[in-house]
Amino acid sequence: MHKDPLLETDLYYDVVVIGGGIVGAGVFRDLSLNGVKVLLVDKKDFSSQTSSKSSKMLHGGIRYLENMDFDLVFEALHEKNLWLKLAPHLCYESAFYMPVFKDSLRPKWMIKIGLFLYDLLSSFQNSPHSMANKEETKKALPHIKSKGLSGAGIYHDAIVDDARLTIEVILDGLEESNSRAINHIGLESFEFVGHRVNVNLKDELTSNTKTIQCKEIVMATGPFTDEILSTHPQLNWKKKLLPSKGSHIWLKKGSIDISSPLVMTPNDGRVIFVIPQKEHILVGTTEENHNGSLFDLTPNDSEIDYLLDNLDQYFPDAKVTKEHIIGKFAGIRPLVSEGDSDKAKTARHHKYYQPRNNLHVIMGGKYTTFRIMAKDVAQNICAKLGFTYNSILSKKPLRIIPNFKPFSGTQATPEQIEKIKSQEFVRTDEDLMRRISVTD
């Protein structure tokens, strides 16, 4: 990529999308597919914030069943099963065990009903759930605590490389020649001038600045949105987010003897996933209120202790300690408040606001539902700009030839690395690491 990509980009776009996490990537792709000339920018690397800090699952959200959020679960399950077809090299379906103990909050019969409902809401596209007895559960999860174990429910969700899927969604949008995507470009300010928006951008690596004109501006800045909009002199933006931090740790392979992902359901009502991959085991997540800077967060000691304590309760013989941790990361859930503090209830529904006719703010939702979020925005903008919106286009497989297959068990070759450097917006060493590692 050119050293000064901002300086060489056009002065005019139909739409500027701010924020290159999965939501901005989805809006960029959908608008580009429909012929709109779009510029996508991110202050940091694409997908370097929340969209590479998730539990790395495409899922319906089994725990939302308890809140009766059936529409959300239905939508997310259908999206999960769609992406398994659209990007099979970046996600795969896996069985998840939900162990049940004599003193578990949810007894076996309740789990069975829940898992049936989960499959029903997927229109039976999920591989079917089943129930395991104690011996079968011990076989799949040899290290699990025996005392009080009565068995497990088994259901199916998908595991995804969240950072790479975001990049490949952007690359797919770039197949349309009119559009452009540049990382490390921050939004400094923007003004509404007549029917246009002047967008003042700054290259965070070179400090070059440039003003781009557009008809519509999209804020896909997830947890950062309130910070950007609440100080804007032409807007009367009331803060809408309830920043909630979630942390994960990566354990060395073999720290716990398990052959399948599982869900731990501690008595505080949370859920913690333990997901073995080829080389590592992912454990998370926590849930903490967060104040202060939202960029580049790390887990704190109490979050790590919380995860280790829960592992100890489920796997007392494994004796997992801080020594087994080989990596950690944290992100902020962009939970949107609906005027009450019941986060679990309001949490994952996405919200689309239009505080001005040509300002589109999309936030909340889940990684899994990004295509639907993008569709809401793209459909509206296409109608406004006089483009015919075709909803089938975003349901087509990604058209690019992948440079790297994260779950293949192989490392990127020097040849692949050269391709990634020249084709995948690599501007810093960290950008390159994010493209070729699943443990970000």
Ligand SMILES: Cc1cc2nc3c(=O)[nH]c(=O)nc-3n(C[C@H](O)[C@H](O)[C@H](O)COP(=O)(O)OP(=O)(O)OC[C@H]3O[C@@H](n4cnc5c(N)ncnc54)[C@H](O)[C@@H]3O)c2cc1C
């Ligand atoms: C701990 C945790 C676990 C999760 N697990 C899952 C899961 O397993 N499955 C699932 O479906 N969902 C999950 N989620 C939710 C999911 O990760 C988020 O909903 C999704 O990633 C949000 O994407 P986004 O694009 O809105 O935000 P982000 O990915 O944060 O993107 C916003 C972008 O805006 C950029 N930005 C900010 N300010 C500026 C500026 N001034 N100028 C330009 N750019 C700017 C940032 O750099 C950032 O890249 C999880 C979330 C968390 C926190």
